Structures are given as structure tokens and as C-alpha cells.
Amino acid sequence: MSKLFRAVIMGPPGSGKGTISERIAQSFGLQHLSSGDFLRENIAANTEAGVLAKTYIEKRLLVPDHVMTRLLLPRLEEMTRHSWILDGFPRTLAQAEALSRACELDVVISLNIPLETLKERLRHRWIHPASGRVYNLCFNPPRMQGVDDISGEPLIQHEDDRPEALVARLRHYKDVAKPVIDLYKAKNILHTFSDTDTDRIWPHISSLLNTKIRTDQSSAQRASTN
Ligand SMILES: Nc1ncnc2c1ncn2[C@@H]1O[C@H](COP(=O)(O)OP(=O)(O)OP(=O)(O)O)[C@@H](O)[C@H]1O
Numbered sequence: 432m433s434k435l436f437r438a439v440i441m442g443p444p445g446s447g448k449g450t451i452s453e454r455i456a457q458s459f460g461l462q463h464l465s466s467g468d469f470l471r472e473n474i475a476a477n478t479e480a481g482v483l484a485k486t487y488i489e490k491r492l493l494v495p496d497h498v499m500t501r502l503l504l505p506r507l508e509e510m511t512r513h514s515w516i517l518d519g520f521p522r523t524l525a526q527a528e529a530l531s532r533a534c535e536l537d538v539v540i541s542l543n544i545p546l547e548t549l550k551e552r553l554r555h556r557w558i559h560p561a562s563g564r565v566y567n568l569c570f571n572p573p574r575m576q577g578v579d580d581i582s583g584e585p586l587i588q589h590e591d592d593r594p595e596a597l598v599a600r601l602r603h604y605k606d607v608a609k610p611v612i613d614l615y616k617a618k619n620i621l622h623t624f625s626d627t628d629t630d631r632i633w634p635h636i637s638s639l640l641n642t643k644i645r646t647d648q649s650s651a652q653r654a655s656t657n
């Protein structure tokens with residue numbers, strides 16, 4: 432039996448976490464778990480945690496750590512048969528510590544993208560709010576302008592994707608993410624990728640995962656034959 436693979440992807444808004452997670456899910460068969468999508472599902476279903484989370488998201492605040500961990504960790508613990516990549520969690524040191532107590536991560540991918548590139552991408556980011564599907568007018572445009580490919584519903588732009596809002600969001604990301612990055616660096620599982628284009632980063636991520644997933648599977652096989 433092959434060993435399950437656990438990965439986390441981190442990066443500032445617009446760095447390509449969602450886009451790259453989807454590629455990883457398709458190429459390596461990992462489940463893509465997005466904290467934002469999970470929160471939106473809970474909001475749509477009117478769960479107690481969803482109702483509470485909504486009040487923070489509407490004020491553009493992070494959802495408190497205890498709410499996030501109570502929501503996310505049981506979901507991860509259920510996934511005993513699937514390898515996964517986690518996008519959007521952990522965002523804070525308290526979340527990272529809670530995740531470490533629940534499972535052992537194999538790889539953390541950190542995306543380091545220049546500010547000008549982030550601004551340009553977010554200016555052109557359009558979202559289907561109900562599903563979290565993301566488009567970009569230059570990089571991956573919808574088939575029909577302003578309309579989601581699958582549901583046919585209208586796409587929207589987030590207020591805080593405006594270039595004026597980005598600098599503050601980025602500063603906030605850096606402050607909160609720094610101790611998380613330091614923790615993963617100390618555990619020797621952090622891999623940082625810097626470039627302006629997802630298509631140039633992708634081959635490096637793909638070869639990293641090829642090596643890691645293959646190595647893990649062959650050691651699991653050796654253990655099961657011993
Ligand atoms: N791990 C988390 N901890 C706290 N709040 C979270 C977390 N993940 C998501 N949220 C909340 O849900 C909202 C939506 O999250 P989502 O990741 O979809 O979008 P985002 O914050 O705009 O990030 P990005 O632009 O990087 O995709 C966040 O703005 C935040 O309020």
C-alpha cells in the first residue's frame with residue numbers, strides 16, 4: 432500500500448495557490464482542500480461555524496483560530512484514504528501548531544511572487560462566488576466574458592483585489608505567515624518557489640512532488656515486504 436501524502440501550499444493573495452493546487456490535484460491525484468471553499472460551503476449550508484465565520488469574512492478579518500481548527504481538523508482526520516494538498520490553512524502559527532498535532536506533513540510549498548505581478552493578476556481576477564472557481568482575463572479566461580463556464584452564473588471581482596487594498600493585505604500576510612514559514616523551515620519541509628509565471632514554477636513543483644511521492648511510495652513498499 433502506498434503511503435498517504437500530505438502537503439500544504441502557502442503564499443500571498445494572488446500568488447497562485449488555488450491554480451497550482453488544482454494542477455497538483457489533477458497531475459498527482461491529491462485532493463485539493465481549500466479553507467476558503469470549505470468556509471463558503473459552511474456558509475451556504477448555514478452551519479453554526481459557517482454563520483460565525485461569515486461575520487468575520489464580511490469584515491475582511493481572519494476567522495479566529497479556534498473556529499478554523501474546529502472546522503478543518505475533523506475534516507482532515509476523516510481523510511484516512513486520500514493524499515491531500517491544503518490551500519489557505521494554516522494561516523497562523525496557532526493553526527500550524529494545531530495541524531502539527533493532528534498530522535505529519537511531507538511538503539510545504541511556499542510561493543514567493545513579486546508585488547507588481549500580484550497586483551496585475553488580482554486586477555484581472557474574476558470569481559464565481561458560489562463555487563470559488565477563479566478566472567483571469569489573460570491567463571485562464573472564462574469561455575464567455577463575465578460568466579462562469581460551468582453554472583453560467585455571473586462572475587464578480589473582490590473589492591480587496593483592488594491594487595490599493597493589496598499592499599495592506601500583503602503586509603498582513605507577511606506578518607502572520609512569517610512564524611509559520613519559520614516553523615516549516617525548522618522542520619526541513621519548506622520548499623520556496625519564486626517567479627512571475629505559474630507555468631515556469633510548475634515544472635519545479637512537479638519534479639519535487641515526483642521525487643517525494645515516488646520516494647515515499649517505495650519506502651512504504653519496502654516496509655510492507657519486510
Ligand atoms: N486559515 C484561515 N484562517 C482564518 N481565516 C481564513 C482562513 N482561510 C480562509 N479564511 C477566511 O476566509 C476568507 C476567504 O478565504 P480565501 O482563501 O478564499 O480568500 P482570500 O483570503 O481572499 O485569499 P487569496 O486571495 O489568497 O485566495 C479569508 O479572507 C478569511 O477571512
Ligand SMILES: Nc1nc2c(ncn2[C@@H]2O[C@H](COP(=O)(O)OP(=O)(O)O)[C@@H](O)[C@H]2O)c(=O)[nH]1
Binds near residue numbers: 442443555565628
Ligand atoms: N497572468 C497570470 N495569471 C495567473 C498566473 N497564475 C495564476 N494566475 C491568475 O492569478 C489570479 C490569482 O491566482 P489564484 O490561484 O487565485 O491565487 P491565490 O490567491 O494564491 O489562490 C487568478 O486569477 C489566476 O487565474 C500566471 O502565471 N500568470
